[in-house]
Amino acid sequence: MNLKELSAHLGLSQTTVSRALNGYPEVSEATRQRVAAAAEQHNYRPNTRAKGLATGRAMAVGHVIPASARHEMVNPIFGDFISGAGETYATHGYDMVLSMVDDGDQARVYRELKAKGTVDGLIIHGPAVADERIGLIRELGLPFVVHGRATAETEPYSWVDVNNKSAFQRATELLVDLGHRRIALLNGLETMDFARRRRAGFEAAHEARGLDVNLSLMLSEEMTETYGHQRAHEMLDRDDGPTAFIVSSMIIAMGVRRALEERGLAIGRDVSVITHDDDLSYLRNGGEVPLFTATRSSVREAGRISAQMLIDQITMPTDEIPTRLLEAPLMLGRSTGPYPSTDAHADAAQ
Amino acid sequence: MNLKELSAHLGLSQTTVSRALNGYPEVSEATRQRVAAAAEQHNYRPNTRAKGLATGRAMAVGHVIPASARHEMVNPIFGDFISGAGETYATHGYDMVLSMVDDGDQARVYRELKAKGTVDGLIIHGPAVADERIGLIRELGLPFVVHGRATAETEPYSWVDVNNKSAFQRATELLVDLGHRRIALLNGLETMDFARRRRAGFEAAHEARGLDVNLSLMLSEEMTETYGHQRAHEMLDRDDGPTAFIVSSMIIAMGVRRALEERGLAIGRDVSVITHDDDLSYLRNGGEVPLFTATRSSVREAGRISAQMLIDQITMPTDEIPTRLLEAPLMLGRSTGPYPSTDAHADAAQ
DNA sequence: GAGTCGGGCCAAAGCGCTTTGGATGGCGTG
DNA sequence: CACGCCATCCAAAGCGCTTTGGCCCGACTC
Secondary structure (H helix, E strand, O other): OOHHHHHHHHOOOHHHHHHHHHOOOOOOHHHHHHHHHHHHHOOOOOOHHHHHHHHOOOOEEEEEEEHHHHHHHHHHHHHHHHHHHHHHHHHHOOEEEEEEEOHHHHHHHHHHHHHHOOOOEEEEOOOEOOOHHHHHHHHHOOOEEEEOOOOOOOOOOOEEEEOHHHHHHHHHHHHHHOOOOOEEEEEOOOOEHHHHHHHHHHHHHHHHOOOOOOHHHEEEOOOOHHHHHHHHHHHHHOOOOOOEEEEOOHHHHHHHHHHHHHOOOOEOOOEEEEEEEOOOOOOOOOOOOOOOEEEEOOHHHHHHHHHHHHHHHHHOOOOOOOEEEEOOOEEOOOOOOOOOOOOOHHHHHO | OOHHHHHHHHOOOHHHHHHHHHOOOOOOHHHHHHHHHHHHHOOOOOOHHHHHHHHOOOOEEEEEEEHHHHHHHHHHHHHHHHHHHHHHHHHHOOEEEEEEEOHHHHHHHHHHHHHHOOOOEEEEOOOEOOOHHHHHHHHHOOOEEEEOOOOOOOOOOOEEEEOHHHHHHHHHHHHHHOOOOOEEEEEOOOOEHHHHHHHHHHHHHHHHOOOOOOHHHEEEOOOOHHHHHHHHHHHHHOOOOOOEEEEOOHHHHHHHHHHHHHOOOOEOOOEEEEEEEOOOOOOOOOOOOOOOEEEEOOHHHHHHHHHHHHHHHHHOOOOOOOEEEEOOOEEOOOOOOOOOOOOHHHHHHO
């Protein structure tokens, strides 16, 4: 059923039916009711493409996923982010279109999205410290919101990000205040902006407490369980091994925990661990008292916020460029404790 | 730059330019070259909506994600599936549109997708044993492919699935052959079709080996790390606890492993574990010899295959209804061993 | 009672593309 | 030399919708 048929059926013009359905005032209330009823009955929905052609709006938002970011992003947190964003899109009648893209093709894809008119706006995922995408998209004139920030970008742009630096600074300070002096940082790839900021927070905490960072305890790799497991073992093998770990994801934390258990070390007593927790729906840091002490920030919520921000920019463009910094509170769990441990057990286990 | 402008620029009609670009024969080779060059130079791309309107094709495929399936599916495996499917779509010029939907709204959303003409086809995720979506979509007349199967569905439909039953049967048989008699099954929710089939394989193996299944060792819950951890502990607390576990996901397996380590049990010696491994890019069951013995099947590959199958159905509809059963080979890792253990160590550890 | 106003409706143009149904003209044929 | 054929190109219709610019007529003003 299309407009033509519906209006013929009603004995009205397409104009009137269209207006009735879209809430324009030039239609009598009686007619509007009649039209609405008929539309409902015949399950009429305006064709998206035709509507888009006529209005110049695609009613769709694009998410471009660089293939390189797959391991870092697609899987662990992407699902939750998308899921949050999707809820928001749904309530506003927007579709979400996803593109998986090889890194070299990025520019091409963005241009294409613009030229083909597939989407009204874009969400940029996983920004690097210096990210050329931002300049490109701004140039194309598509509204966009970056999930995260790109430190090297000098022009203003719209973003939603967690306060990674302050979160990791507070986490580090907590450990220092608990007496830890050799703290390891198992970070994500520091080409990624969030990782760079976390490192900055880690360093800032050392500085604030008058300590030197130990470069040999700072690692930056893809965030996998194996990474956490392997590196924790290696570090703990050393004479001057760490007494505490700060890690960038729950997955890494699980690897670290496994290593500790294999060594008979009690987490939170012999060795402390703090992780960043994206509050993923399939990886809860659960319990009344969470297992891991963590800097927590819901990536799903970030998805909702980003989507809303983008839709706002699409529907009512303004000159201001909105940004949103989300705090990541430090949630105390069972994985942190004083050093040296007050419990004799700790030494025995070693 | 649109067709009109481009053709004006070239001094040709829109017809000719369109034909040149789309490879029709009624255009001289010289003209075609000229057109192609100009299009390239001006970065011309036909507007998707206009093209869609004219051709009746949306050049897009829909993935509807039921909100209820979030924990089970969105996160752990969804990213990889989507990523595989996305690659295939990209090479064929299709867009992928995602909808997050509350369960009650499912029917509405499918109808809408059809009526609005947003997509040319659908992929159905996470089918339940009895899944009303299949009938609905068939009725709507949209091409679709189900990732998984719905056992209760009687009419034929297109699907791509792993041979869950045979995989779990072989896994179970291996454990029995290794001497295990009390084998636990930590399954996913058995409203999901895949879980039901895995259970069937588990039971079939018992039957084939002349054993009775122990209902108290069979669980069916959401597949989280906590689930594996908690339930493994509970089961091992019992006098007649299991000597081996078969679990439905790497995440559960990680929970079980943690429980074993906490109890000082050596995995693969004191207690055996087999898991299903979706070969997720962020959760590798790595190493030359994998950590876990596992039934392995790449969900990313399943995504590619499903996407290709759907595109084929869209572009050249036939009467046959293609299906594809993927085998999940049993990969021997370090988490399985004979029972009773030949190693005296095992008892000592207990 | 003539003139004005505006509520309610409609015809038609236009969004950017594909595709049908010609037009045109150079060339070989008898 | 007239004819027909083919290669090449074009004008215009149509996809389903929104929106501009009117039309019509009853109500209201003076």
